[in-house]
Amino acid sequence: MHFIYLFVLTLSTSPFVEPSLPLVINTWPFRDATAAAWRALQKGASALDAVEMGCSTCEWEQCDGSVGYGGSPDEGGETTLDAMIMNGDTMEVGAVADLRRIKNAISVARAVMEHTTHTLLVGESASMFAQNMGFRAEDLTTNTSQSMFAKWLSQNCQPNYRKNVSPDPKTTCGPYKPSSRDQKTHQHSHTRLDIHSHDTIGMVVVGHNGSVAAGTSTNGAKHKVPGRVGDSPIAGAGSYADSMVGGAAATGDGDVMMRFLPSFLAVELMRAGAEPLRACKAALARIKSYYPQFFGAIICSNIKGEYGAACNRVPGFSQFPYMVSDPLTGNPLLKKVDCF
Numbered sequence: 569m570h571f572i573y574l575f576v577l578t579l580s581t582s583p584f585v586e587p588s589l590p591l592v593i594n595t596w597p598f599r600d601a602t603a604a605a606w607r608a609l610q611k612g613a614s615a616l617d618a619v620e621m622g623c624s625t626c627e628w629e630q631c632d633g634s635v636g637y638g639g640s641p642d643e644g645g646e647t648t649l650d651a652m653i654m655n656g657d658t659m660e661v662g663a664v665a666d667l668r669r670i671k672n673a674i675s676v677a678r679a680v681m682e683h684t685t686h687t688l689l690v691g692e693s694a695s696m697f698a699q700n701m702g703f704r705a706e707d708l709t710t711n712t713s714q715s716m717f718a719k720w721l722s723q724n725c726q727p728n729y730r731k732n733v734s735p736d737p738k739t740t741c742g743p744y745k746p747s748s749r750d751q752k753t754h755q756h757s758h759t760r761l762d763i764h765s766h767d768t769i770g771m772v773v774v775g776h777n778g779s780v781a782a783g784t785s786t787n788g789a790k791h792k793v794p795g796r797v798g799d800s801p802i803a804g805a806g807s808y809a810d811s812m813v814g815g816a817a818a819t820g821d822g823d824v825m826m827r828f829l830p831s832f833l834a835v836e837l838m839r840a841g842a843e844p845l846r847a848c849k850a851a852l853a854r855i856k857s858y859y860p861q862f863f864g865a866i867i868c869s870n871i872k873g874e875y876g877a878a879c880n881r882v883p884g885f886s887q888f889p890y891m892v893s894d895p896l897t898g899n900p901l902l903k904k905v906d907c908f
């Protein structure tokens with residue numbers, strides 16, 4: 569009898585049976601976003617609702633100036649938004665890219681998922697769709713984005729993402745024309761995203777019941793060519809969720825990262841048995857083998873609530889901060905991983 573009592577007591581107090589669900593994990597030190605998603609879960613919201621809530625919080629707060637309105641003006645001075653949301657139960661995705669004049673991009677992405685059978689809407693048409701769905705159209709320009717744009721113009725439009733054009737985009741503003749074949753060979757350089765001003769929110773939530781959802785929201789690359797879409801709204805690149813396995817979300821130089829679908833790859837590696845940390849590293853290692861100097865990071869979680877993160881070490885980026893809330897941490901906890 570005593571033995572049975574002791575056995576039950578041991579089981580109920582063992583550190584190995586700590587519940588690790590639900591889980592909220594997101595890129596960068598965006599604490600309020602984590603807290604909003606965590607609170608939503610505590611009130612019984614689904615993983616999908618929590619992701620929408622978390623990413624929306626960053627959009628309203630303009631996290632780091634690189635999420636939401638008033639950041640990253642393009643070559644014409646306009647702020648445009650990219651976002652996606654994925655339901656890992658149904659594998660449905662909703663996404664918007666190059667969204668104009670609508671602040672709450674992640675909710676428009678969700679509307680694409682829930683009110684159409686499409687996956688991705690872009691540009692003016694996405695804005696029209698949003699307005700039809702009841703979202704308010706307003707200018708995304710702020711004093712901050714205006715002065716960023718003015719500074720860029722005064723610096724001869726530097727940094728600049730054009731190549732193989734004339735006049736020389738490294739010294740001169742446009743308009744540009746394609747350069748002749750002879751000139752092309754001299755212009756192979758790749759303009760990299762500024763490490764300090766590009767912090768997409770990517771979030772993965774595993775609900776109480778093991779359902780996985782993921783999402784991203786960003787205003788993309790500062791001074792991008794109008795129409796440019798990054799990795800964030802692309803399923804498998806910006807984020808990915810599968811309630812059979814887990815989820816992942818990426819941040820960094822989307823022009824490079826989207827070519828490798830790192831979030832999809834990380835989830836597939838976890839499906840094959842890799843722990844989240846290993847999956848995160850391997851997904852970035854693939855990109856690194858082609859682009860050693862790319863700027864990027866990724867978060868990964870499996871359905872047990874185990875998680876990890878990884879980043880590619882480049883000058884100025886040796887540690888990647890990310891946020892976690894789970895039953896162990898309770899309140900959002902800032903974590904850091906050393907880049908490899």
Ligand code: SD4
Nearest residue numbers: 766768788798819820822
């Ligand atoms: C993009 N991936 O548009 C985004 C930017 C970003 O950290 O994540 N920066 O390329």
